Amino acid sequence: MKYKLIALDLDGTLKNSKNKITPKTKKALIQAQELGMKIVLASGRPTPGLRHEAKELELEKYEGYILSFNGARVVDVKTGETVYEQTLTLEEAKRAYERSKEYQLSCMTYKDNMIMTEDIDDKYVCIEGQINDIEKKKVSSFIDCLEEPIHKVLLTGDPDYVGNIEAEFKAPFGDTLSIYRSAPFFIEVMAQGIDKAASLDRLVKTLGIRQEEVIAFGDGYNDLSMIEYAGLGVAMDNAVDGVKERADMITKSHDDDGIAYTLSQVIEGIDV
Structure with a gap:
């Protein structure tokens, strides 16, 4: 071949x-x-x-x-x-954020080559910044900072906890979004079929x-x-x-x- x-x-x-x-x-x-x-x-x-x-x-x-x-x-x-x-719509990104708060997960997205998050000191947010060598920016309101195009919303939590709640977390979204783990401490939220x-x-x-x-x-x-x-x-x-x-x-x-x-x-x- x-x-x-x-x-x-x-x-x-x-x-x-x-x-x-x-x-x-x-x-x-x-x-x-x-x-x-x-x-x-x-x-x-x-x-x-x-x-x-x-x-x-x-x-x-x-x-x-x-x-x-x-x-x-x-x-x-x-x-x-x-x-x-x-990309995600603004409404889809907002729903992911609201769901993340129910499960006490940290939430981030990307804008102007920066990570946007309310939880700038979260250790897994810091890991994401280090891996990508890009700046983190703390925002007072995640929803207010959202601006299209939104390629991904990334959620973080301790690996054991994320593993336990993954299926329950994504159940309400059905097949309307692509939601799955990448690293053990990350849940990725993207547009349907991605x-x-x-x-x-x-x-x-x-x-x-x-x-x-x-x-x-x-x-x-x-x-x-x-x-x-x-x-x-x-x-x-x-x-x-x-x-x-x-x-x-x-x-x-x-x-x-x-x-x-x-x-x-x-x-x-x-x-x-």
Whole structure:
């Protein structure tokens, strides 16, 4: 099989436990692009939170893509154009916020390359700011700060608690919104039908690439859809069990160059 596109989750997949892209993994991905393959950074992060990795992997030069907010926005790195976008309405975002208050969850969204939140000192809000290297801004009223387009509302809480209340929390929304966990302490709220696979499928069809020509790497709950979608869905060794169980292949961990190892095994011309 000649693969043409590589979709990569970031945290726990592309980046190791020190939050770095290792030299071996970077080398393999540059080689893949030199062979004509497209790279898509597919993450729950906001678009600005992927800028450093896009630059490091030279996605502008090789015409790669950013799939951010778990698929709510897809951007062509070279042109800066939005290829696909689906957003929440103001009313949907307000409902998510009101529901979060019932469950004592912290709530945030994104505006002008900043995190907007009433709970600026919440430890998981701080983690989101650190991961994305973007500023946090405290607002007195989350609802008053909302302004379209709204790609995602992110809720946070202690992992055990979030796991226990997830199903109950999202029950009233039915299938009107996409709501699921990414990290154990995050609940993502996005427009109906948004996940990494759905947006990846739109991009793949736009590029004229077949589904079986896609490789996807991931480790978390929000990677499951694209791992199942891809012709070759690869779980990192450090992935959650649910992802490992559904993947076509389990590779080495993000600390052991799992991406580079797999690419060198399945793509002729990649030598790391």
